[in-house]
């Protein structure tokens with residue numbers, strides 16, 4: 001069979017999770033090779049920043065809860081900062097559902113993408129655990145109340161917004177960068193209250209940086225392969241919500257995080273959205289008839305965010 005026969009082309013489209021009508025502008029195996037390279041780069045960089053929760057946790061603070069029951073004045077953080085750390089833990093704890101969602105959607109994709117989800121799961125596995133154990137050791141937050149929310153979050157699972165592999169890649173790029181920025185900003189907010197926690201959050205942010213970088217560059221490769229995919233980017237951004245969206249009290253949590261943990265709408269706009277829009281060249285790209293409608297919706301969304309930022313006062317860190 002000739003290498004790029006019609007049958008080969010259709011089979012590759014299915015394998016890559018692409019709509020065959022879009023059609024690749026370059027041989028599709030270049031995209032697979034790019035993803036292979038990105039995955040190998042990720043593995044190499046991840047080895048250099050490897051960390052273990054057993055080395056970072058303040059074990060010396062541990063006390064038996066039976067002999068020393070929890071009381072609200074035992075912690076090192078304000079109720080607002082405690083809520084921010086609990087929200088981070090309650091988001092990370094849904095890893096089994098995130099892995100299920102990504103594995104399902106990327107099932108027909110290139111093998112490097114599927115392999116990456118396995119490696120990513122291994123790295124994310126420590127995130128909820130280190131935050132959960134930190135909260136127990138430091139006695140920040142009521143452990144019984146937190147445990148009840150934790151169970152309810154895990155039972156609810158995660159409902160992904162899309163079954164389109166490329167749209168999910170765009171979403172995950174945003175989510176990983178948003179999580180990185182949230183952890184770094186939260187680390188700055190807690191540093192003077194609990195330096196051990198700040199250190200933990202910065203370790204987590206290193207993992208999130210690499211996760212973001214993989215998805216960001218994979219997304220860029222797909223856009224270069226077919227610039228028509230920018231329409232999907234424009235459609236995903238206005239619908240973006242953090243994966244913890246369904247957890248109890250989410251609106252109050254994001255309000256508190258915005259005002260006390262340095263991660264509100266302005267931080268999202270400046271440190272997340274503008275970064276990815278620039279990297280993918282979304283706003284500089286000429287709009288075609290296929291992307292025009294989605295681009296208009298994106299422009300309206302960005303204008304709305306700027307309006308909210310202009311009329312919202314969130315205290316600076």
Ligand SMILES: [Fe+2]
Pocket residue numbers: 092124127179208
């Ligand atoms: Fe994480």
Ligand SMILES: [Fe+2]
Pocket residue numbers: 124176179207208211
């Ligand atoms: Fe991550």
